[in-house]
Amino acid sequence: MSTRSRALLLGAMAATAALTLSACGNGGTSGGGGNTNFVTGKDGIDTVAEGHRTAAPDLSGKTIDGRTLDVADYKGKVVVINVWGSWCSPCRAEAPYFASVSKEYAGKGVQFVGINTRDTSTGSAVAFEKQNGIDYPSLYDPTGKLMLRFKKGTLNPQAIPSTLVLDRQGKVAARSLAALSEENLLKMLKPVVAEK
Numbered sequence: 001m002s003t004r005s006r007a008l009l010l011g012a013m014a015a016t017a018a019l020t021l022s023a024c025g026n027g028g029t030s031g032g033g034g035n036t037n038f039v040t041g042k043d044g045i046d047t048v049a050e051g052h053r054t055a056a057p058d059l060s061g062k063t064i065d066g067r068t069l070d071v072a073d074y075k076g077k078v079v080v081i082n083v084w085g086s087w088c089s090p091c092r093a094e095a096p097y098f099a100s101v102s103k104e105y106a107g108k109g110v111q112f113v114g115i116n117t118r119d120t121s122t123g124s125a126v127a128f129e130k131q132n133g134i135d136y137p138s139l140y141d142p143t144g145k146l147m148l149r150f151k152k153g154t155l156n157p158q159a160i161p162s163t164l165v166l167d168r169q170g171k172v173a174a175r176s177l178a179a180l181s182e183e184n185l186l187k188m189l190k191p192v193v194a195e196k
Contacts, residue, residue, distance in 0.1 A: 045188050046155055046175045050195065053171035056081075056164070057149035064116050064125040064140045072170060074111045078192050079166040080185075083115045083147060083157045084138075086128035090179035091161045095132035097182040101189070102136050109168075110193060114138030115146055117160060165192050 048054075059081070060070035071079060082098055084091040102112040116125040116138045129138065139146060150156030155172045157164060165174040165188050173195075174188040 043184055043187065044176060044178050045184060047188075047191070048155060048171075048173055050167070050173075053167065053169075053173055054151075054154050055169075055171050056166050057151070059113075059115070059139065059146055059149070061139050061141065061146065063137045064122045064129070065137075066122075067137065069113070069137050069139055071113055071166075074113070075170050076109075076168055078110045078168060078189070079170070080110065080112045080189060081115060081157075081164040081166065082112065083117060083160055083162040084128075085116060085118045085160055086124040087119065088160050092128075092132075094161060094179040094181075094185075095128070095134060097180060097185050099133040099135075101182060101185050102134070105189070105193070108193065110189070112136040115141050115157075117141045117144050117147065163188065165189055167192055167195060 056071065058070075058072070060072070061068070063069050071081070080098075080102070082094075084095070086092075098112065098114075102110075105112075113136060114129075114134065116122075116128075119125045119140075119142060122140055125138065125140065129135075141147070147157050147162075155164075155175045157175070157177070159177040161179050163176045163180055163185070164172055167173045173192045176184065176188060180188070
């Protein structure tokens with residue numbers, strides 16, 4: 001075996017080992033630093049106990065219909081934040097569940113907010129919401145800047161779709177980095193709604 005072949009083989013083995021080790025995290029760290037104090041359930045939902053949560057960053061800006069929205073204005077309510085794109089197949093699959101649950105919880109101190117990302121215009125985003133019966137507001141974030149406001153090492157949205165549940169103080173209580181069924185959406189939401 002030549003020196004060049006041996007070097008390539010060793011490099012490939014090192015990369016494989018690094019990927020294997022990084023896929024075997026023990027939970028509790030997210031984004032490469034810090035203990036986030038979260039527990040990941042078998043359903044992929046991360047939860048944080050009261051007293052160990054961190055505040056969501058400033059999530060404000062223009063909505064897909066041109067209005068101004070600041071998630072901080074909903075303090076005192078439980079807020080469900082769903083990061084989505086009209087181009088995203090898993091987002092399309094979960095949209096009916098978000099529409100249904102948002103209507104079911106509308107008068108119960110819960111506010112849903114979407115963050116539309118990577119759509120190059122609002123037209124496709126507005127059509128997506130209309131087609132899926134979504135009537136809650138969605139911030140327009142074509143470049144993903146709102147997602148980047150979450151500090152490294154916090155429970156943050158790292159995929160599309162991602163869903164966060166904020167408690168009544170505006171702190172992140174739960175997160176999912178995958179499309180949700182109605183059952184799993186309610187599994188994230190109900191415990192936070194039950195908190196007093």
